[in-house]
Amino acid sequence: MNTILVTRNDLLLLLGFTIAVLAMPIWLQPFGAAYPDLMQRFAIYGIFAIGFNILFGLTGYLSFGHAAFFGVGSYAAVWSFKLLTMDAIPALVFAVLISGLFALLIGYVSLKRSGIYFSILTLAFAQMSYNLAYSVLTPITNGETGLQLTLADPRHLDQALGISSRSPALLGQPLLGYAGFYFCAGLLIVAFFIAQRITGSPFGMMLRAIKSNQTRMHYTGFNTRPYTLAAFVISGMYAGLAGALLAITDPLAGAERMQWAASGEVVLMTILGGVGTLVGPVIGAWIIKYFENIFSAFNEGILHRTFDFLPDGLEDAVVLVTSKFVGEGWHLTLGLVFVLIVVFLPGGIMEGVRRLVHWARRPAEPGRASPRPQPAE
């Protein structure tokens, strides 16, 4: 058998995922989410969550500081725009490299511990990065306002080549609107493919084995530190890639994206969708971004229109109750959903789907044994 061959199931999954991502402008229409900026975010945070899952989902190491790599990726990309060129490729390469290096450094230290101590170490590093980025490192990060492009930026490479683009571009094609979305979507698919390969590779199996029983790994002759470190760096690079893409679609890098709340967000995404699965984290990312952008904009006016069909008194009551959960109350809904998921569906939405499929199949195929659940895709 050839080593680059993909199994049929993997190929089908990849195909399905590709179609779902590329067709976003169509199927998101009824949800009111089919506009480029939000779809770009869907793709970007999808990448972030996929990368986070490579660490958390496979090795079980819960990092509370991944936002730091996301932020570093953004800063690196914007600096590439400022100093070199408005082209996206150098920005991406630069961002992935820098965030990878940063992850190597932090991972090397943090992975000396495991469990909650590892979480606290990553949290501490991320908070230090955020605090410094906001204040002392302002010459590099432009602090509170965030790093932005200015007319005075040197852009040495562009100048040498005589290009005078004002917005991020890919080989001369400006990455705005749908072009930007398809660029991000393409990278999401590539990121998904790589994650799929990693998960299905011997390396991926080692990571899962580390999560399952680290002691046995040691007595089986494996040095687990390089494995976990590799996973940490890869997922840091994913975060950097996502951060860079956010800077490409919108050339600004702010310190807030490094705050621990932002790290918590990617944890929520992964858990919500289904930790350890390939598709789950992406779905989680989409749901949270949908909440943040669409759900949060529901105001009472919209609710009144939605419940217009109800009799007046009832309408007001329904609107009063629902308004606590939508609009500015979206955090409450998110928190509740999250608690319910962790309590009842620790495997996230993917587990819910699996249970549903299982439940739906059983009466249809009474004689056959149900398919054995696979550990991770």
Place this chain on the structure above:
Amino acid sequence: MNHSKKGMSRRTLIKTGLAGILATGVSPLILTRGAWAQEFCNNPTGDTVTIGLNLPLSGAYAEEGADEQKAYELAVQHLNGEGDGGLLNVFAPSALKGNGVLGKKMAFVTSDSQTKADVARAGATRMIERDGAIMITGGSSSAEAVAVQGLCQEMGVIFMAGLTHSNDTTGKDKKRYGFRHFFNAYQSGISLGPVLGDEYGADRRAYHLTADYTWGWTQEESIKNATEALGWETVQAVRTPLGAADFSQYLTPVLNSGADVLILNHYGNDMVNSLTQAVQFGMRDRQVNGKQFEIVVPLFSELMAKGAGENIKGIFGTSNWHWNLQDPGTIAFTKSFGAAYGSPPSQAAHTAYVQTLLYADAVERAGTFYPPEVIKALEGFEFDGMGNGRTLYRADDHQCIKSVLVVRGNENPTSQYDVLEVVREVPREEVAYDPTIFGGELGPAEPAPMC
């Protein structure tokens, strides 16, 4: 809340039809004024025009955001000819007719900015791309304002800033598409300086605690310059982390520093906490260098003053506007806002309301929504009746030049809203400054080919 009416009456149908015919008849006229008629971002084609409100609806500034939203809703009502008309009746010169903007009803969409520059930009992008917002407005921090105005410049959409006080918004980071009605740190310095000189004398030693980010630094610098010009000495300027919660470790060194004035360059919760704690340290009961120790908070907001409770009493600061002023504009706005919501408006609400009216008026005067024309109409526009006296939208940096209030925490409030008293209305001439001192470039007015 408005309930949208289902269906459309025959009469309105006929009217709309007529308007359509009229529009076709008139269109060649518009074309002669420029070939750009349809070629700009979100040119409203229907009978409504949508503006995007970028407000902190969650997070620490949620109340400020809620107050701004009330003001925007009120402004939109007034522009569309509903309610009591508010400032439309006193604002002069005004091209507003109370029938919407250029005959189109004004509508709005909102986005929760969470007081984060990133999120604010994402929200603005959404409102421009998806909801077709012709103009973006709102915000409660300078970081948001600078970030969103940069975006709006790229997209070719006008941004009418809400609450932003940093010098950078109309200084280093000014943009052709960004406009600020609110005052800035530099103006706080020049207006506060003389009052401090009168009250506390020329021989003072000041100690600054400054929020460690861009706004804090610009304010510290502005106040330092203003007080040093009075002859004050700056003993020390210490940077404090954002959101430090407990400031005691920064307050203890003040006690034996020989300083007799403490200047808190904090805003929001930082200001509430640092002021509360400073007062608890007994600073206001101290005698240093034979003088009464004083605390100054250069930028005030009513909501934060409420948060600081009793501790705000007698503290000097500056404000963009206050509902207690006695000019016709303020009286009209306070009445109108109070009637709608049962409480007086905050300065954030005021600036939000005024910005909406100013934009609508500029569109009316320009006769088009085409941004470069609207920008031209706003640049150098001089008006009165909005509560700040005669005001100029300066063309060089898009900063409104108008009077600034020096305020003090009210010693004897008559109600829970009566937390501040106006000490001095510093006239416009005194707070005008040379726009070139902060550098920056406005950039081009031609909209980007994108969007």
Place this chain on the structure above:
Amino acid sequence: MPDNVVLHVSDVHKNFAGLHALSDIDLQVAEGQTHAIIGPNGAGKSTLLNVIVGRLAPSRGAVVFDGTVLTGRKPYEINQIGIARVFQTPEIFPDLTVLHNVMIPALSRRDGAFRLNMMRTLDSETAIRQEAEDVLADVGLYERRLAHAGALSRGDKRRMELAMCLIQKPRLLLLDEPTAGMSRHDTNTTIELLKKIKSRGMTKVIIEHDMHVVFSLADRISVLAGGRIIAEGMPDEVRGDPRVREAYLGGAH
């Protein structure tokens, strides 16, 4: 003393906070032999095993395997030298399938302690898979190769763990009570299995309570009591040793 000794444990002491868990241990295991260590509960058998595999550092003394000093090395290095271990309570990967459980040690033998082979697919590892299936067939778990390891019975888990060690073709296999808690039937199957491997010439150190197991398998026996070796010899010699009887009668069971 046989001259083809591969494992030397010389002068090993282990103290836990002043408590002497092991004193003055000297042990030689010859190549290809099955060496059993027996002794009552608390005699220090597991401690000795832990010292050999690097889980515990001895307070004094050294362990040498085929000219390589093991003392101070990490468990994974010791495994890479060719020493595998079966635990008293099975240490397996409960979340993975039985097949994967067995493939992982095979990959360790082939790829070493670390290899970043993330662009290959597991399915392309046909040779490793074939090998794993063969070993599983040997231990009688082929039918259950796609089951979750965590769902296996205790006996099956032990057999799988044994398979995980066997696939590495270790030069020295350490077994910590491989039949503890097993039914008589399972114990006999396991004895048969271990006899089968014995014929392959692998060196084994086995800790066992069950005398039946010990005398069926061991070529040589050391008796541990109170952290010291009190007797050593061929099974028949040990069986007759009065000190052993005393230790056992005074001790357990």
Place this chain on the structure above:
Amino acid sequence: MFEVILLQFINGLDKGGAYALIALGLTLVFGTLGVVNFAHGALFMLGAFCAVTFQKLITLETVTVDPSQLSPWGTPVEVREPLVQAWLGDFGAVLVNYSVPFSLLLAIPVMLVIGIAMERGLIKYFYKRPHAEQILVTFGLAIVLQEIIKASFGANPIPQPVPTDLRGAADIGVMLGLNPGIITYPIWRLVYFLFSGVVIGAVFAFLRFTTFGMVVRAGMADRETVGLLGINIDRRFTIMFGLAAVVAGMAGVMYTPLLPPNYHLGMDFLVLSFVVVVVGGMGSLPGAVAAGFLLGILQSFASMTQVKALVPGIDQIIIYLVAVIILLVRPRGLLGRRGVMEA
């Protein structure tokens, strides 16, 4: 210079007392129940809002609308008459003045109920689940709790008064024989420091000298054995969770005059209290107290201009830096037991 250092030291003690108090409940829950509680900050915040609620209750007013007079914003002037004073006279006035300490009386039962409800309703299902899942579910719970508070009380901070007798600063310098005016310190902070000392002492005494406490301590050391003894350890652990909630809540109540509470208060203190617990050693009560003081003092000194001039930004990261160093050098924390969460 001496005065500055002495003042910073006192400040460090004051901060340390607060940190120790906040971390105490967290480590109590971890030590007894083995649960990593990310909602602990939210409990602190709920305590603070007990004080807010109490203050709102006792300052209830009768509102009479006077339509003949209009306020500048056009609504009729309201004449407000405080209820409590009308009913209780002088005692009512004392109650209003001392509303913060009095609200402890409200906070203790309320927090006990909240704590027990939390444990019975949610936490108990997570004893056997991994720490990561405990973190996640309590994190979600913390979000829900703070959003409920925000929906009921708004986002703005709500100031709480210091009782008039305890306002201002005390001259500690004079007590130490120095000149007056050199070392002064806010009275309420001294009260808080004493309060934290009393609460910490009470918790230690409770665990040391009562049978209940002894069983719990035994349970902390070896849960299974105690369970085998036929003691219903679960019920005791429920009460311990309630106790931890009460400690967090009382810490929150007394903190309100120093920091006008808003809904976000809990999250602000969450990371900090975790760092304190980790530095002290997970599950070690004396460790939490020692680490609280250590971090308080370090933070105080790191904020001095002289130190900041040497290492810019050190005050922004000192807490995290200490955590990183401790975790790398001594993972069980300052006073943690060997083997507890050591890895």
